[in-house]
Amino acid sequence: DRILEAAMSVFRRHGFRRSSIEETAEAAGLTRQALYHHFKSKEALFRAVIERVHDGALADGAAAAERAEAAGGTLADIVIAQVTARLKAFVASFDGSPHVEELFSEHLIHARDLYQHYAALHDAQVAATIERVVKREKLTLASGLTAAKLARYVELAITGTKSAYPSMRPAQAFLRDAEAMLRTLIAGAVAPSKPKKTSPSARPVRQGGVRK
Secondary structure, three states: OHHHHHHHHHHHHHOOOOOOHHHHHHHHOOOHHHHHHHOOOHHHHHHHHHHHHHHHHHHHHHHHHHHHHHOOOOHHHHHHHHHHHHHHHHHHHHOOOOOHHHHHHHHHHHOHHHHHHHHHHHHHHHHHHHHHHHHHHOOOEOOOOOHHHHHHHHHHHHHHHHHHOOOOOOHHHHHHHHHHHHHHHHHHHEOOOOOOOOOHHHOOOEEOOEEO
């Protein structure tokens, strides 16, 4: 943990390309040889930092969904809480660094497989949330739509929003647009409730030509 915290500090301060193993070792209070005992290269260290960020972001998303669900939120409220908490955690990890764009691009170069792995985990996590809330609230998804498909569309909506904000900055504008897209998507994903049928006993009775 001490090494990874030191590495994050160094990467935030210098970016990936200008950072070195020596700087991280010094920041962690270790010798270069001691650090190499844990991480064989700067790239391996960077991957470990990114993996830690993804782990924390995924956990934040799950916790946010639980809180929103306990508070009686709608399906949209709960999914948005889960997704935005994960995004906020990821953004916060690099927030304030003058090298944000470089760190995001290098993360996709050196840790694309981790990005894909955690995106799949997040899809499954969101799908489980949707399935649970739909069942509890007795909702009906639109024809042909499943929890897994809706979770995938949620991820695609976020990916589309990222195209307008490649480094997810400014963070507030990015998150605001992401939330608007998700609310629109989820509103269209839930089938309208069917009107309740009037029971025969509740129908007006005609007696002598007069409706009572």
